[in-house]
Amino acid sequence: MVDVIKNTQIHCTYGCKSSKAVQPDVAGKMISKAKRPLFIVGSQILKDEELLKRSIEIAKKADLPVAATGHSMSGLVDQGVNAKYINVHALATYLCDPNWTGLDGKGQYDTIIVLGHFKYYIDQVLSGLKSFSKLKSIAIEREYIQNATMSFGNITPAVHIEALDELIDNL
Template identity: 65%
Template sequence: MADVSKNLKVYTTYGPKTAKGTKPSIVAKMIEKAKRPLFVVGSEVLEEELLARAKAIAKKGIPVAATGHSIKGFIDEDGVDAKYINIHFLGTFLCDPKWAGLDDNGCYDLIILLGHKKYYINQVLSGLKNFSDLKTINIGRHYTQNATLSFGNITPEVHLEALDELIDNL
């Protein structure tokens, strides 16, 4: 079992609410309980081994919001519902409880993030933390304090192991 709930060292300042460390099995349970999860991937997901795991997660029936140029990895992929959106627009839209979502089926209740630069996504998550009731989970390899839950700071090998464990539990 990949231990990704430790090493929560923070390199920037943050507010009174900070992410709790989490494990792949807990993330899988939260995804299964969610009514409308959304998998938000960034351009760092285009690395071959990471992309394979992102596609496996998406094929579990979770819609994908592809930000940056990450949409290239999901074009024409069978079993994956991926749509492109700018991460800043997405952050703004997610704060609006009347937004119909990328598929016009209503608001999301759980946001799962992978493949983003920590310093970049942390600012978007700050807005979601302070202006919405959404649960956010960072399954990237760097602890992201503005998420609701986050993996700790882990090596690429442990990260891939954790993602494999998450996929097995979905």
């Protein structure tokens, strides 16, 4: 088992509540038990072929709808995943709206999973969601994301790939 919860050092915090460090097997089980999850991927998945491969595998294995932000959509086209492009800030606004019916029109999401974003960027987005919605958020990023409900710790790229593999095994 990969230990990804050791290093949760942060340099500043947003509010009084920080995310709980989570192991990959627990995150995988939580994703698979979510009633209405949404996988939000950022353009950083395109910088590493292994990360892109794991992103596609997560979406396929858990049958997750994917919100492709930035230019991440280019890596998801013709990959057999249910991906739709949306701006991450617009998505955050919609996720806070209890009347929004989701990207597919089937209702509000209960859990979001984030991967492939810049830390400073996704932390701000999750800060708003933490304050203005009841969503659970699971950050499976390489960095500890303190505004998520749960997050991996600060880990190396090699450990991150191992952690994603373990998460996939538990979906």
